[in-house]
Amino acid sequence: MAVLVVADNDNAHLRDTTNKTVTAAKALSGDVDVLVLGQGADAVAAAAAKIDGVRKVILAEGADVGHGIAEAVADTIIGLAGGYDAVLIPATASGKNFAPRVAAKLDASPISDVVEVVSADTFVRPIYAGNALETVQTADAKKVLTVRPTAFKPAGDGGSAAAEKIAGASASGVKFVGEEMVKSDRPELTAAKIVVSGGRAMGSAEEFSKVIEPLADKLGAAVGASRAAVDAGYAPNDYQVGQTGKVVAPELYIAVGISGAIQHLAGMKDSKVIVAINKDADAPIFQVADYGLVADYKTAVPELMAALG
Incomplete structure (x- = not known):
């Protein structure tokens, strides 16, 4: 079968979410092509061409696709879809924006957040905020x-x-x-190896900035936040980790003042090592944490900063 992978890029850099989507595409046991949508994105196409297992790279250039306008992106993909059995899109905010439009125009039922490819027509995806996995088999001629x-x-x-x-x-x-x-000098949240997240316990935007950001800078980490912290205005929306935010799986995730609501856990529980700091010993975050410290963050974080030197 022939598979089209839609690259995740910013017109200048190819994000590693593309490489990971190519891995999923290769599991379908077919020819894998990569579609790069952008404006002045020749460097992105060159990087995509170097990915192991890719047969061909298609660079679609234009102002509208360069700005990621869903209508233009979807129409470009539809124009190419006739030559492919499946279209694979990284489950990023951008990908989720145009994927339903592509599926609707192809008269296909989209299968979202695939975490395992079982066969060419069978896939595994999480449900119930990641607390269960379902296996989905599709009879659609074209899979999205x-x-x-x-x-x-x-x-x-x-x-x-x-x-x-x-x-x-x-x-x-x-x-x-x-x-x-x-714009930030910190790593991008979804690609960072270390993430430091703050929760509602911060109490204010000033406290969030005072506590979380210096620790993240010390570790070379990205900054994340729980939905409660974002809703309270302590952190911007693009910091949100969880079911309705970004899904991350860094090598180290530090949760400061986060109770661990099921929606937040859905976005970070696949992290390699989870460290939780919370003064509530019964906080749900401790059920998934590899290391838990029952302490007030106002004491624990300064001590951690001092230990890091």
Whole structure:
């Protein structure tokens, strides 16, 4: 079978979520092509061509696809879908934005957040906030899947795929006006090896910034937050980890003042090592933590900072 993987990129860099989605695509035992959508994204296409197991890279260039407008992205994918049996999309905020549109236009039932490929038509995905897994079998002629990157290892380099360039579709009735990007020297949350997250116990945005950010900077970590902290205005939306936020699986996850609601656990429980700091000994976060410290963060975090030097 032929599989089309939609690359996750920012017009300049190829994110490793693409490599992980390629790993899932290779499990379908077919030819794997990568579609790069962007504007001035030649470097991204060159990086995609080096991924092991990729047969061909298609670079679709255009202003609308470069800005990630869902209508334009979906129409570009639809134009290519006739030559493929499956379309695999990283389960990022961007991917979740256009994947349903692609599935609807292909008259297919999308299968979201795939964590395991059993066979060419059978997949495993989490349900009930990740507390159960369901196996889904589809009879759709064309399959549209969003792949949870944290569940797959990234495909390595070593490939030398051919590349071709096409024109990306334009969005009809939609105009790009502008965007506000949060720029930070810290690692991107979904790709970081270490994440330090704060919860509602911080009490204020000032306290969140005072406690969480210095610790993250000391560790070279990304900053995360629980939904309660985000809803309270302590942290911006793009920091949110959980069922309705971002799913992360870093090598080290430090939860400070987070009780561990089931929705939050769904976004971080696959982390390799989980450290929890909470003064409530009965907090649910301790049930998934590898290391738990029952203490007030106002004492524990300064002591940790001092120990780190």
